[in-house]
Amino acid sequence: MNYISNVLFGVLLIIGIGFFLNNIQKLYRNIKLGKSINRNDNKLQRLKNMAMIALGQSKMVKRPFSGFLHIIVYVGFVIINIEVLEIVVDGLLGTHRVFQPYLGDAFYGFLIGVFEVLAALVFIAVVLFWLRRNVSNIKRFLSKEMTGWPKRDGNLILYFEMVLMSLFIIMNATDTAFQEAGVGNVVSQFVAPIFESYSPETIHTIERTAWWIHITGILVFLNYLFYSKHLHILLAFPNTYFGNLNPKGQFPNSEAVTKEVQLMMDPSVDPYAMPEEGAEEDVPEKFGASDVADLSWVQLLNAYTCTECGRCTSACPASLTGKELSPRNIMMKTRDRLEEVGRNIDENKGTFKDDGKQLLNDYITPEELWACTSCNACVEECPVSIDPLSIIMDMRKYLVMEQSAAPQELNMMMTNIENNGAPWQYNQQDRLNWANEE
Amino acid sequence: MNVPTMADMMAQGKQPEVLFWVGAAGSYDDRAKKISRAFVKILHAANVDFAVLGTEESSTGDAAKRAGNEFLFQMQALMNIEVLNGYEVKKIVTCDPHSFNTLKNEYPSLGGGYEVFHHTQFIQNLISEGRLEIDKTTLKGKRVTFHDPCYLGRANEVYESPRDLIRRLGVNLTEMKRHKGTALCCGAGGAQMFKDAEKGNKEINILRTEDALETKPQIIATGCPYCNTMMTDGIKFKEKETEVVVKDIAELISEANGL
Numbered sequence: 001m002n003y004i005s006n007v008l009f010g011v012l013l014i015i016g017i018g019f020f021l022n023n024i025q026k027l028y029r030n031i032k033l034g035k036s037i038n039r040n041d042n043k044l045q046r047l048k049n050m051a052m053i054a055l056g057q058s059k060m061v062k063r064p065f066s067g068f069l070h071i072i073v074y075v076g077f078v079i080i081n082i083e084v085l086e087i088v089v090d091g092l093l094g095t096h097r098v099f100q101p102y103l104g105d106a107f108y109g110f111l112i113g114v115f116e117v118l119a120a121l122v123f124i125a126v127v128l129f130w131l132r133r134n135v136s137n138i139k140r141f142l143s144k145e146m147t148g149w150p151k152r153d154g155n156l157i158l159y160f161e162m163v164l165m166s167l168f169i170i171m172n173a174t175d176t177a178f179q180e181a182g183v184g185n186v187v188s189q190f191v192a193p194i195f196e197s198y199s200p201e202t203i204h205t206i207e208r209t210a211w212w213i214h215i216t217g218i219l220v221f222l223n224y225l226f227y228s229k230h231l232h233i234l235l236a237f238p239n240t241y242f243g244n245l246n247p248k249g250q251f252p253n254s255e256a257v258t259k260e261v262q263l264m265m266d267p268s269v270d271p272y273a274m275p276e277e278g279a280e281e282d283v284p285e286k287f288g289a290s291d292v293a294d295l296s297w298v299q300l301l302n303a304y305t306c307t308e309c310g311r312c313t314s315a316c317p318a319s320l321t322g323k324e325l326s327p328r329n330i331m332m333k334t335r336d337r338l339e340e341v342g343r344n345i346d347e348n349k350g351t352f353k354d355d356g357k358q359l360l361n362d363y364i365t366p367e368e369l370w371a372c373t374s375c376n377a378c379v380e381e382c383p384v385s386i387d388p389l390s391i392i393m394d395m396r397k398y399l400v401m402e403q404s405a406a407p408q409e410l411n412m413m414m415t416n417i418e419n420n421g422a423p424w425q426y427n428q429q430d431r432l433n434w435a436n437e438e
Numbered sequence: 439m440n441v442p443t444m445a446d447m448m449a450q451g452k453q454p455e456v457l458f459w460v461g462a463a464g465s466y467d468d469r470a471k472k473i474s475r476a477f478v479k480i481l482h483a484a485n486v487d488f489a490v491l492g493t494e495e496s497s498t499g500d501a502a503k504r505a506g507n508e509f510l511f512q513m514q515a516l517m518n519i520e521v522l523n524g525y526e527v528k529k530i531v532t533c534d535p536h537s538f539n540t541l542k543n544e545y546p547s548l549g550g551g552y553e554v555f556h557h558t559q560f561i562q563n564l565i566s567e568g569r570l571e572i573d574k575t576t577l578k579g580k581r582v583t584f585h586d587p588c589y590l591g592r593a594n595e596v597y598e599s600p601r602d603l604i605r606r607l608g609v610n611l612t613e614m615k616r617h618k619g620t621a622l623c624c625g626a627g628g629a630q631m632f633k634d635a636e637k638g639n640k641e642i643n644i645l646r647t648e649d650a651l652e653t654k655p656q657i658i659a660t661g662c663p664y665c666n667t668m669m670t671d672g673i674k675f676k677e678k679e680t681e682v683v684v685k686d687i688a689e690l691i692s693e694a695n696g697l
Contacts, residue, residue: 249593250543253515254508258548261512287508317623317646322639371636374504374628375588380619396506410505413632417510421496422462423632432492434464434471435441435478 009091009215016219023226027304030342034297039242049385050241059383063311066132069125073161076122077233080115080168087215097178109183116172116187123165130158140310143319145329150308153228160221167214174207176200232307236384239305242298243385248376251393256285288397291358292338295391302386303335312378312388318371325371327378327388333363334391360395369395370407441478443492444525454489456560457527459541461534462497463663469670470663473533476692477557483697484570488531494521498540505629512548515540519550529553531560533688535589535662536627542594556590558599558661558687565606574608576694582609583653585646585669586621587662600661603687607694612653622646624668631664647672651682658684 039046052058057074061067086099100108133141133154140146146154172178172188179185179192195203225231232239263269289295312327313319319326337359345352360366372392379387399405406414413423420428447454458481463470481488499514522530530552532538542554555563564570584604590596597618604611616622625635625642635641647669650658658673660666663686670684685693 247539247543247594249539249589251503253512253544253547257508257512258516261509261516265513265516288506315620315622317625317642318636318638320622320640321635321642321645323636325636367636370633371638372628373588373623373625373630373642375623376592377588377620377623380592393504393506396504397508398506400506401509406505406507407633409633410629413629414502414505414507414510417497417499417502417514421514422466423497423501424462424466426466428496429493431460431465431495432441432443432490434460434466434474435439435490437471438439438475 003094006092006094012216012219013088013091016222020219020222020226023223026342026346027226027231029345030338031297031300031304033293033338033341034295034300035293037296037298039298042245045245046241046243049243049245050237053240053243053383053385054236057383062381062383066129069128072118072121072125073129076118076125076165080118080122083112083115083168084215084218087211091215097175105181105183109181112172112178112184113186116169116184119165119168120187123162126158126161126165130155130162133158140314140328143310143313143326143328145326145332146308146310150229150332153230154308156224157228157230160217160224164214164217164221167210167217171207171210171214174203174210176203176207229306229308232305232384235301235305239301240385242301244387244390248379251390254287254397257287286398287401288399289391289394290360290398290402292334292341293352294398295334295359295394299334299387299391299394300338302388302391303331303338305384306331306335306386307384308332309383311381311383312386315377315381317373317375317377323368323371324365325368325392327392330364330368330388330391331386334359337363360398364395366399366405368392369399372396439475439478440482441492442489443494444489444527445492445494447489448525452487453526455487456529456531456555457522457525458488458490459498459530459532459534459537460490460495461532461537461663463667464533465495467663467667469667470533473663473666473686473688476686476697477533477688479692479697480561480564480570480688480695483695484564486564486569491521491525498537500536500540501629501632503540503544504627505632511544515545515548515550519545519548522550522552527552529555531555531557533557533661533663533686535587535593536664539589539593556594556596556599556661558590558603559596561688561691562599562602565603571695572603572606572691573694573696574606576607576696577657577690578608580607580609580656581612581654582607582657582659582690583612583614583650583655584617584659584661585614585624585650585665586618587660587665588621588623588627590661591621592619600659600687603691604659607690609657612655614649614653616649622649624662624665626664626668631667641672641675643668643672644675647676651676651678655682657690658682659690660684660686 057071060070089098090096132138169188169191172185173191174195195206286294292300308328310328316327341352344355369392374389376389379389416423416425420426460474464474496518497514498518499511503511530541535556538554538556541552582604584600623642624646658669660669666684666686673679673682673684
């Protein structure tokens with residue numbers, strides 16, 4: 001027997017999966033660069049959210065057309081991948097359609113039939129997606145951040161899917177025995193006649209070639225994920241699980257600040273007291289975020305999960321009125337910077353070497369940050385529970401608390417709050433005057 | 439008008455059933471003061487035993503926090519909590535969704551746990567308890583659209599209380615295309631109220647006003663003093679002041695009931 005193809009397949013599989021696992025490790029390391037935040041409470045609610053939002057696509061269908069197309073691609077992707085299991089076993093053992101005898105012709109035929117129908121539907125959906133991206137004037141695909149690589153990336157993924165689905169159908173169409181059996185070739189029977197004029201050997205060669213390119217394509221796609229915006233097919237699940245469970249209007253209170261304020265307000269504290277001998281000096285925490293390591297790991301996971309669909313930006317009042325801010329771009333820039341930091345760590349044997357850059361200014365500008373109205377439209381829109389607003393707020397905190405770099409009018413507003421307990425310059429003693437003014 | 443303070447109440451040894459948190463806009467802004475007075479009229483009409491902090495009230499710190507000044511926010515919060523806890527306040531009602539959100543969500547972990555209501559929720563309760571009825575005839579048939587305040591709607595998912603009250607007015611409620619979860623912000627939140635907008639091609643409040651005008655309303659109903667300002671400015675900009683008025687739901691109820 002000739003084992004060359006089995007060995008070749010095994011090697012291909014090991015390289016493909018090995019490379020993928022290596023990248024996943026890097027991804028995990030990069031996410032762990034973020035600060036700790038407890039998202040392990042209320043596990044039941046978290047599971048429920050994951051089941052509803054990621055598995056059940058509950059937020060995707062808020063926009064019915066793209067939501068429907070997405071569900072086809074999603075269901076198709078998940079179900080057709082069951083077939084990959086057989087392909088892998090066939091490849092390793094040198095068998096052909098190894099499950100057929102075990103499942104029986106009727107059931108096997110039914111399964112493959114379902115896969116074929118789904119593959120055809122996915123193909124159609126992906127073509128429509130391509131048209132939406134490239135032909136229809138859909139504003140969120142035409143924004144400034146969607147030029148260059150992000151645009152190519154989006155299209156490349158669609159081409160990948162078109163090719164993989166076509167190969168799956170061609171592979172079945174040129175499987176003479178499968179066509180003759182006539183069970184499950186629901187779609188491929190219409191493609192088979194194209195190859196009728198070829199010799200049986202040629203048809204077999206086409207079948208083998210399609211089979212090999214198909215599985216190789218899947219492994220390449222798996223590895224492409226890490227370099228593309230497409231990680232959401234994996235990360236949507238943890239991302240929805242670890243999402244924020246509090247009301248959207250509730251912004252976290254910084255505990256370090258609470259300690260300081262309490263100390264300030266406590267009349268029994270001696271302001272001139274020296275720290276006790278041996279007492280640990282409070283390490284002054286950096287307030288807010290100026291770089292990716294100042295964000296929480298959930299915010300970094302958010303950045304990797306973003307698939308750049310732009311629903312956030314299409315609902316953002318600042319984006320809608322032509323401001324520089326785009327919540328999608330906040331996520332994209334956060335990821336870009338995080339990957340830059342990751343590469344830096346790779347190049348410097350596991351430690352980050354200061355590169356004189358940071359997320360603030362080098363990627364995200366104060367102008368973007370100050371344009372946000374904190375209205376939560378982006379958070380509400382995101383189909384996978386990403387929270388761009390939290391990053392904007394953390395960066396504002398840095399600007400104000402570390403750099404005193406608020407816009408002048410906001411400084412005046414804050415001075416007024418400090419002086420007279422209102423954002424405007426009114427006397428606190430006049431606070432009840434409204435009651436007697438009619 | 440009779441607006442008792444907590445200090446008065448305490449001097450008389452009384453504890454009101456609810457504290458009315460007026461907020462900075464409701465206290466100082468000429469337009470928003472009318473909303474405060476309209477709400478007080480409703481409280482009186484329903485015989486609600488309430489009080490305000492008066493000169494002891496101070497900014498909740500919402501704007502400071504959203505502007506990035508966590509320190510100032512917590513100073514304000516701890517000061518207010520000290521006052522509120524000193525008066526043993528349990529229940530708070532406010533016409534300002536920003537105060538509502540901050541008091542309800544951000545004060546508890548700093549030691550201030552209260553039952554907090556937006557005035558539309560509170561009025562809804564008064565009605566279900568039989569303490570207040572809304573006159574259906576005065577505004578009957580008027581075309582009304584409701585602008586969801588972000589800090590009431592998306593931030594706290596209160597969408598029905600204001601709509602329930604509007605329907606009770608007997609008016610014709612027409613929703614804007616973007617409403618409830620997809621409502622567009624008026625442009626004031628996140629401390630934007632206190633600064634000029636960044637460079638763009640339009641003001642947010644104009645875009646939102648256009649959303650509202652699409653419904654051909656006679657009244658744009660709001661539930662937030664800041665939204666009210668933004669929408670009122672938008673209507674002025676569009677030169678529609680003669681056809682469209684911007685009113686808080688409390689004002690509409692007070693007007694309908696002839697208070």
